[in-house]
Amino acid sequence: MSNSATASIEIENPRETFKEFMASKGLRVTNQRLAIFDAAYEAEGHFTAEDLLDQARKLDDSVSRATVYRSLPILTESGLIREVDVGHDNKYYLANRQAQTFQAQVICADCDHIFEVDAPFMEWYGKTVCGKLDMQPQSQRLQVVAGCTPFRATGVCTRGFKTA
Amino acid sequence: MSNSATASIEIENPRETFKEFMASKGLRVTNQRLAIFDAAYEAEGHFTAEDLLDQARKLDDSVSRATVYRSLPILTESGLIREVDVGHDNKYYLANRQAQTFQAQVICADCDHIFEVDAPFMEWYGKTVCGKLDMQPQSQRLQVVAGCTPFRATGVCTRGFKTA
């Protein structure tokens, strides 16, 4: 799926990077923050704040919901996780294992799974449109909601994501 | 800004169209629903549910917040208004005066104004990506958050949108 020439620099040691980020910002390295970080990087795909709380508590049962909500902005600011807002529902988050460039999302209307897809032209688009408006792009997002052809034909989610 | 070949069919009589839509769905034509519709079409640009409540009450002071929230899905389903979800904050809505095709949004990071921009290639993009995933596109959105060059240079919003 990702066979473009898009640069995709692997982040070597994300946990250390996170500690260094906190140190550089004068933030303290607490067990709760590390548990939340670890939980985020253990996750396979996208997760919500609530998912993250559940997983972080398995690593450190003192983690509270408040701390998760207070940590998410730190994690996103560090670039180690990305926020993915698909609207309507909650916000989703995603470990940024590769320092990815421009990604679009395809949201399955049948199983709600979120697919991440490279979309390098988003950068060009942002610059082009903003140039006309005398503005400077800061971020962009592109999302497609789509029905799953095999699911609708067979009634089964052949990709292994549950049907709800 | 909108000089593409995009088809842009003007809706002749939106108010009648709305009444017909309700009749066809077996929904009753109430004063409240009409006031909400009228308020939506009086609005210049984007508005929130709360904005709509305020304006609709000027036309019919019996309109309640609950009815606004209950009417918004009807209005969007009829195609007479569009929902624009820029994430984070509330949802915004917009009278669909022209039956517009594919539009992207540019959100000003300085004054929060939402610019609507034609982006016909979104359709192509949705089809292309979904084809690879064996899916069928239902809707798509493209949004760019951008800083305002003149505002940052002069400290004044030269477009006339307030500074916050």
Next chain:
DNA sequence: GTGCTTGCAAAGACTTTGCAAACTT
């Protein structure tokens, strides 16, 4: 008259915040 709609107020869902205790540096 029938039953969809309404306003009200309460409930929900998700997130933020005040405060004293606990912890990092």
Next chain:
DNA sequence: AAGTTTGCAAAGTCTTTGCAAGCAC
């Protein structure tokens, strides 16, 4: 020791919902 950070619970924001009265058809 100094000052952040934490958990808890309460508060906040936006939206939805139960119910009896009211209105469109």
